[in-house]
C-alpha cells in the first residue's frame with residue numbers, strides 16, 4: 283500500500299463550551315492516499331465537516347494525532363497551520379466562497395499569491411488550471427456572471443492551482459443541479475487520478491457515488507463503515523448498491 | 532493581488548468609499564486650514580524681523596515682540612554698541628502702536644514703523660506705488676493696499692492723523708499684513724519719533740550688522756557686557772519671542788493647533804469606522820483567505836492597503852480643496868500658507884491616520900475563525 287498523505291488516529295474533537303459542549307468526533311481513524319477520490323458520507327450532524335476541518339488543519343483535535351505528508355500537526359500554532367494548508371491542502375466549499383470582486387482568473391491568482399507565487403508565471407498557471415476545468419473562455423468573468431456550476435469549477439481550479447497533495451471538499455455538489463453536480467464530481471475524480479492527488483469529498487448526494495474509489499461512512503462522530511469501489515462502476519449501479527446496503531441494515 | 536483586492540473591496544461599496552474619503556478630506560482640509568493659518572500667522576508675525584538686514588537685535592530689556600518694544604533705547608546704547616569690536620553698523624528703528632484718525636472720522640490703531648531705508652537695515656518692501664523718496668517728503672507715510680478699509684482711505688494722496696500729527700499717504704505697499712490687525716505704516720525715523728512725541732535720540736531697536744568674518748556669539752557676548760538694561764537677540768531668537776508672545780501668550784496658536792488636532796481625531800474616527808465596517812463586510816472573504824493558507828500578515832496587508840489607498844485618494848482631493856481655499860484666502864486679513872513641508876507633513880499625517888484607523892479592523896480580523904468557511 284502507498285504511504286498515506288494525510289492520516290488521523292483516534293481523533294476526538296469537542297466543540298462548544300460548558301453545557302453546550304458536543305463531542306463531534308469520538309475517536310476517528312482515517313488515512314488518505316494519492317490517486318483516490320474518497321467520499322465521506324453520513325447523516326446531518328454526524329461530524330463530517332468537523333472531520334474535514336481537522337484533516338484540513340483548520341481545526342485542531344482535542345486529542346489524537348494528525349499527520350500531513352508524514353508531518354505531525356499537534357502543537358502547531360495558527361500561523362504554522364496556515365503554512366501546512368498552503369503547502370499541502372486545497373479546499374472546495376459548498377457555497378464556493380469565491381471573491382465577488384475578483385474575476386475568475388483573479389480568484390485563482392489570489393490563491394497563488396497567498397502562497398507567494400506572483401507575477402506573470404502565476405497568471406499563466408491560473409489560466410492553465412481554469413482551462414483544465416473547462417473555463418478557458420470565462421477567465422474575465424466575475425462570479426456574479428457565472429453559473430453555480432461554473433463558480434464551483436473556479437473554486438476547483440483555485441483549490442488545485444498550487445498543486446496540493448490533498449484536496450478537501452465539503453458538499454461540493456449540494457448547491458448544484460444534477461448536470462453540474464456530475465461535472466464537478468467527474469472533475470474531482472479526474473484530479474485524483476490524472477494529477478495523482480488525494481481527494482476527499484463530504485457528500486449526501488447519492489449521485490456522486492459513481493465517481494468514488496472509496497466510500498467512508500460516519501455516524502455520530504465515529505467511522506462506521508468503509509468500502510472500496512471497483513473502478514468504472516457507473517452511477518445507477520451504485521444507487522442500487524446503496525439501496526441494497528440500506529435493505530441489509 | 533493585495534492591491535487589487537484592496538482596491539476592489541474599496542470600490543465595491545461606493546457609498547462607504549465616499550464616506551471614507553469625506554472623512555479624510557475633512558481632516559486634511561481642516562488641518563491644512565488650521566496649520567495654514569498657523570503658518571500664515573507666523574509669517575506675519577516674523578515678517579519684519581525676517582526682512583531686516585541685521586545680524587543682531589538690541590532691544591530694551593523684556594521687549595515682548597516687534598510691536599511692543601517700547602521707545603526706550605537711547606544714543607548711549609548706540610554708541611556703546613558701535614564701539615564694540617566686530618560691529619559694522621547699528622541702525623535705529625522706532626516701532627510703536629499709534630492711533631490713526633481716519634480722514635472721514637473714527638480711529639483705529641496702526642503699528643508705526645520709523646526706519647531710514649538708506650541705512651540698509653529695514654525698508655518697506657513690495658512698494659507698488661510711490662518710492663522711498665516719496666516717503667521722505669514732508670508728512671509722508673506708506674500704507675498697505677490691503678488695509679484701505681480699516682484705515683478709511685482710498686489711496687495715494689489721502690491724509691489722516693497719526694497720534695500727534697498729520698500724515699499723507701505717499702506710497703503703497705502690497706500685502707504687508709499684520710497679525711495684530713493693526714496695519715503697518717512706514718515712515719522715516721525722525722518723523723516717527725516726532726509723531727510719537729519721542730526724543731530725537733530714542734529708538735525701539737538697534738539693528739546690528741557685523742563686520743565680515745566677525746563671530747556672532749563673541750560680538751553678542753561683548754555687547755551684553757557693555758549694555759545694561761538691554762537685550763541682544765539673534766534674528767531667530769527675536770522671531771521666536773514674537774511668535775511666543777502672539778501665538779501662545781494670547782492663546783491664538785493653541786486654538787489653531789487644537790483645531791488641527793480635532794481635525795485629525797475626527798478624521799481618524801470616521802476612517803476607522805468605515806474601514807472597520809468594510810472589513811466586517813468582507814470577513815467571509817478574509818476567512819476564506821485564511822483557510823486557503825494565507826498568513827495573518829497577508830490579510831493585514833490587504834486591510835492596510837485599503838487604508839493606504841483611501842489615504843492617497845483622500846489626500847489628493849484634500850490638498851486640491853485646501854489649495855482652493857488657500858487661493859481664496861490670499862486677500863483676507865489672514866492668508867493661509869502652504870509649504871512643501873506642510874504638504875508633506877499632511878501626507879504623512881494622512882498615512883498615519885489611516886494606519887491608526889486600520890487597527891480596529893485588524894483586531895477584528897485577527898479574531899476570525901477559518902472554520903467558519905464551511906458553515907455558510
Ligand SMILES: Nc1ncnc2c1ncn2[C@@H]1O[C@H](COP(=O)(O)OP(=O)(O)OP(=O)(O)O)[C@@H](O)[C@H]1O
Pocket residue numbers: 297298299302303304305306324325326327328329330331332333
Ligand atoms: N461550533 C460548534 N459548537 C458546538 N457544537 C458544534 C459546533 N459546530 C458543530 N457542532 C456540532 O457538532 C456536531 C458535528 O457537526 P458537523 O458540522 O461536523 O456535522 P456535519 O456532519 O457536517 O453535518 P451536516 O451534514 O449538517 O453539515 C453537530 O452535532 C453540531 O451540532
Ligand SMILES: [Mg+2]
Pocket residue numbers: 330331332
Ligand atoms: Mg457539514
